[in-house]
Amino acid sequence: MLSAILTKTFYTFISLMVILNYALLLIGSMARIRAKVQGRVGQPVWQPYIDIIKNYGKRTAVTHGVMFYLGPVFRLAGGLGTYLFMPVVYGFVMFENFSFSGDLLLVMYFIFFGQLGMALGAGESGHPYSPLGVSRGLAQMTAFELPFALAVISIVAQYGTLSITEIVAAQQGGWQNWVAFTNPFAMIAGMLAFLGMSMQNPFSVVIAPQEIPIGPPTEMHSAFLGMLQTNRAIFNGAKMVLFMNLFWGGATHKYLLVAILIMVVKTFLIYLYVNIVGASFPRFKTEQSIRFFLGVPTIIGIIAVILQSI
Amino acid sequence: MEKDMERRLYADTGAPEGSPVVNPDPRTLGDSSNIQLFNEQLKLLNSGLTEEDRLNFCDTPPEVIKPFRGHWENFLNWARSESLWILGFGTGCGAIELRPLMTSRFDMYQYGIQPRPTPRQSSIFVIGGYASVKTMKRIVRSYEQMQGPKFVLGLGSCTINGGMYYDSYNTVNRLDHYIPVDVYIAGCMPRPEALLAGLMELKTIIKEGRGEGANKYAENFEWYKANQKRIIKDWNMPDYNW
Amino acid sequence: MVNPVFLIAITLGFAFIFPLFEKINPKLSRLAGILVFLTLVVIPLIWFINISNMDIPYIYSSTVGLPSNLTINLAVSYMEALVLLVVNGVGLFVYLQEAYSKESPWKGKQIILLSIVMLGANGLIITRDIFNIFVFMEISTISLFGLLSCSSDDRVFEGGFKYMLASGLSSVFYLIGIGFFYLVAGTLNLDALPDGINFTGGVLGVLWPLFLLSGVLIELKPAFANGWGMDTYEAADYSLGAIMSGIQATALIIVLTKIIPLIESNIIMPLLLVVGSITFIISHLQALGQSSFKKMLGYSSSAQIGLVLIVLGSGTNILLAIVLLLTHSVAKSGLFYTGKYFNECGSGRDKPLLVVLSSLFVIALLGLPPFPGFGAKWTLLQILGGKSDVFTIFIILLGSLLEGVYLFRWLGLKIKSDRDSGLVVSEVVPDDDAIPGYSSSDTIGVASQTGLAGLGGCIKVHFSSDSFSYHQLFPALMAVIMVVSGVVFNKGVGLTFRFLIPFSGILFFVVLDLFRVPTKFQVFLAIVASIILGFYVYPELNGFNTLFGFIFLFGIGVQFIAFFNRKGYSPGLMALTVGLLVSLISILTSKTNFQLFFSWEMMTLTSYFLVLRGDNAFAGGYRYILFSLASAFFILAGFSMLHGIFIGEYMSLPQNLLPVILIIIGIIIKFAGIGVHIWLPVSYAEAENDVSSIFSTVLSKVGVYMLFLGGLYFSKRVFKGVDTMYLLGWIGVLTSVAGSMMALFQEDIKYTLAYSSMGQVGYMILGFSIMSHLGWISSLYLVTTHMMFIGMLFLSVSGVIYRTGTRLMYQTGGLIKRMPLSFISALFAIIALSGVPPLSGFGAKWLMYSALLEKGWYLQAAMAMFASGVAFLYLFRLIHSIFLGQEKAIYLNVKEAPAPLLIPQYIFMICVMAISMFPNLLIKPLQTVIEPYFASTVRWEGYEVISALGYWNGNAVMYVTMGVFIIPLIWLLIVNRHVYKVKQFNIVYAAERPFKPETTHYAYNFFGHYQKALGFLVEPLISKFWNGTGILVNNLSGGLRRWNSGNPQGYVFQILLYVIFLSFLMGGTN
């Protein structure tokens, strides 16, 4: 029993380390790619590490209250939980995490855990921009949840299971078996929803830096901010892994390292897509993005669902 | 006909001619010394917060926080110097020089420098030019709201000695009497290259462990506060803005 | 045995002797009057007892002792005795009221005339001679006219004139009818009619029934020819109204019953049905638009007579008609009296007895339990249902609903507090540019929602020195007699002893109130009572009933603790709450449809009065009772077509879909499905806080219980090619979307919560309608857990409202520092409610989505997910606006919510945590409950529940969540070296400082952008629709009312037209 727990702890640690480092580097490299788009040199790839270290290394911090203090903890717990309830690399015990505790629905709803905690922490800061950002973020969230939910439902209808592992398993045997190709409408709806989920342009009104100084975390600083940055990495990683598992066949190979490499390539491409869109489009207002998500993506999602149910 | 009329009217204008009157009649001057723009009701107390406000503000004075010793602090200092987040405070005309830094020609991101929209998250405070009394108040508040270690960069001659506004009733002459300044960049205006040079200078200062402005401020808190209060008349904020 | 002729002798004798007595000694004479009127009651009582005990079918007397065709026969049977008892009782009541009235008591001629009126009525009831009937009709008409002209009102002459005009006409018709009848029959004695005479032959065969009927019917004031009567009511005193509608109309109906057998049934029955239906509906509609109380009751009387005519015309048991008639007679005279007192004292908030009495009379008049009218209506509808007479059922229920509309409006207006504007406040989001609290249209709403803006205290029912007067004793006695007789009657219809428990409970607490027992002690007793009740009913419950029993008992029992927060006396509170609880339990233990419906109506009534207790609850209570009545009537209509088979045991599938649809519509109204939801928010919001909490936690589940009780009965019904459950599922999911969306834009926190519970009930309905193992588990799981977390949330919010005195969210803020315990409770509730793991709410979501996906309802699943996202939005808004953000200066001294409010929250929280940690604690019992209906489709592996699609391990999720929470927390504690605790204005405010918390707290119109994008979804279209319906009905009523112009000539014309109409009817049916 004890050894099982220790092994699991060790595996979890490894899994977390992999995703954390990978996601930080990914964020760094994407920032550099964006810089190239803008004709700049761009920050070093390892810049996110330095930022996080610096923030953890700040000497002072202020707290507005218990919820403010716990907000980033909730947020990080939400990110970690979302990641840990998913299998990352198909077929390896080391990377199956705690996916035995729940299925796709658990993952979808655990995303809310961090959102809620962060929103509460931001709320207690007393800064009006924080809840303003939160209200924008939550409003957008409900909007992109709908096409995303439709996409997920379509996949569930397609494969008759809610288990992520089984969904990945069903996509094995070549790229033609990926959901992206067997159920393209679901993929399109899901990938459009992912744009909103990643809060890049054109859906970045939540953190609009000039207008409402980065929105919810406007009062967050020092280690609190460090924690949020850590979460940003892990949570982004988790989301990309989720989308990879759902739409792009997951990552698997008989050698672990190759499997991880596949994961890296796929998630890199997914993130690249988000960044390309982000670099190309201006920002939507909140109501515009709500209307956007409830428009074409939702219709595509409904088509996906209807195609699967008949 | 019309032109004539215009000319005639033009000639009538009582435009003052000749040398100005050097000594005006004191009776017509008006007694300006008695003018009080802000009476007691309108003016906020310089002494501090009202009782009502005291409930809503924390005004604990800052403490000196000792750095770690040895390599750990060096490592942290390296991280601090490589991740400079700017609070761009457009107090004066110099703020315009920050914009080219962000864009492709000078691209400060490659040096780990980026702008940040809130003082809470920033580590370097760029005072972009002359500081008037009114902006000084905001500068002090923003500076105090930054979390240590924090650095200040004075941009342009005005922050050094008032520059071309040295004799203005409203321009602060020496910034470092009000908040600790780590690096000054002279010039009116300094070019972005100069600004970059100043930032690089700041990096070395931080790496050498000399960027202890926050501690200096805490140590000499009374002195700084007295200086600030001398010029800021309606001090409607706590003594330290957390 | 007393000879019936004595009745006439006594009244006549008294009328003659009274002036003499009065000369000698006025006081004594009045006492003698009591004696006489008492005798009038005692004699029929003796008959009644004798007839029922000794099996004497008939007490018969002939006046002169000559053969029957020469003498006038008087006869008293069971029916007559009963009617006499009641009519004379009303007479006694009128006498007592008027002879001992404080201002201008009746004297001399008035008492004589009253006695003559009684003579007339008694004579009409007991005589068996058609001409004699005419005589008594004239006697009562003229004496009543005499009484009318004694009245002090100026309009009385006009009214009396119209009265004489109309009754003169009717007498003429009647007299002509007698003539024709005599031509045909050769005798006027009803008991001596020769056999074998063809009454219907020829012209005469049409003419005599036409004129006889016209004479009687016109006196009964049928619709389209009742204007004269209404003007008389308007002019007459209250007690004259009582006489007219309680005594005279009753007597005339008895006359009608005597005439009916003479006429061939295929003529008279449809005629009565048509006349009755028209009168019933039209008079109710006319009453609806009345502003005059007396006139309103007059129309109501006319309508009730219509109902009796329908009963007579439908050929059901005549006894039902009599019961309805007598209930009406007593209730109406009682109402006339309470109306009189209300007229004197205005609002009734400080007259508890008056409030109770008028409520009882209104209930009795409407035929709601526990009064005899309820049983009678039920039986009637069952008989009609058995005959599949859908049209008559529809007419009766529609009319009853219309009656409810104006009676409850009147009652509510009398009971409401002075501060109550009677409007529905703040159901819409204010405009962006409207300054909250200052715009003129908003003032009323804000003042009522914030204690700070208005008075601190609440106006409640309270006792004062003039709360009681002996005048109320007689109506009270009447009410008691009615309740007792109602109970007896309903017991006869099919009630068992158990269903009387609610009354004993209510009565017990009412007695406690009368003895001024403090509320706190009453609450204690109520908790004890609920525990005892739990032990008492537990053995009888099984399956769903156990679960719902637990929810009802535990839910209300725990929330009783919150009532400890009440200070002083809250008369009626505990009586009604305990009554509600016991009614709910009675619903569970019902074994027949009648029992079920009886308890259902009891639940409706008790909860209605609970709503009305709110300070600004008139509009809410009014909507509540109307929609509840409509719901109940739909269910009743459905029940009436079930052929007496208990809904809970109905397993076979009949062909007839109609009852299913009717019952489901009823249930949809009850759970406030989309389209019929407008009653819910306002009634939940305007009730008192602790009461709202009970409503939202427990009462909202009753509709769901009904569905589960009907269970399989509802399943697999196909309506026009669509599965009814499929439709119900869509209604459920649309309700949840609508509820969530509406909740999103409310500033008033109680509206938010009310809409929220509407949305959640939508999920439950959705779960039910899936009709699978998993679906039902999800529904029941949500029912149970929702009870707990909405209880936590509601009570937490109650504490906030209690402390801050405001219901508007944006006015509070930053209360986390003042009320941390309430915050924690609200936080857990929110996590659970929004379905965020690891708390139990996620279980509900997981089960529901699994069930939906298993069933293949994909779009519904997506909609449900969207709704749950929106729910997350308003929940965050709620907790942020109240507990987070900037604290206002006025709330700096706010304390933590009082312990009585906190304790139930934490009890619920423990339950929620336990269920979250060990989901099988709840799901396994649910499985056993559902086992008989559906085979299990989930498997268990330890704590892991595995469905056909997915799996969920609540226990592991909990541990992982704890792990990922605690480790970062420890890391943060280590890394954070110097953390300074700052205050609320220490924020980065664009280098400025905040000056006012009010302008710094972002809470008002929180989701403005959402409204910009999706606001069109929450356009109050449905409210507009219902308002439009209301206006339409009102206009209809106004139009109909205008028919009665007040012009005597017009009335005569109406009467003539009516006779022609009747003749067409008779000719038509021939």
Next chain:
Amino acid sequence: MNIELYKNLENSFGVTSLEVKNRNQSYIRVKKEMAVPLITHLKLVESYKHLSFFTIIDQIEKGEFELLYMLHSYSRNHDLGIIVSIERHETDMESIHHLWPAAETYQRELREMFGVEFPDSPGLYENFCLEGWEGIPPMRREFDTKRYSEDTFYKRPGRETNDPAKYMKEKIYPSEAETW
């Protein structure tokens, strides 16, 4: 400026001293008490709907402040400056905020800088720029700003001040200095 208009104004409001700068710009003077009626007239009747700016010139030599209201007419494409002289020791002036709400801000500023009062102007006593200023208003010409600066702020030693023309001659372009 249209001569008829000037004549009209001269007759109605006692306007004097038309000064035509060019086709599009003229100045007129008016007495203090006729100023607001004149401006109202110009705005409502004569299409001078736009208040370009409103400022004060301290004519300390004459012992008066010159208030300058600069109006613009879109239809005439013309700027008209109305100069109103008020005594330096009687610094009250009627407010024009009812004509242009934006005038509030000008009046706030002028009160702070010159101490001229505009009774009934909303928010007149709110801070504009000088928060809690003590002493005489700084834009009055008797106020010695250099001395004030020296007294109030810390002077950094070592500051040298040069005459720009001379400095440029000597330091930057010495070879060409001869030719100037």
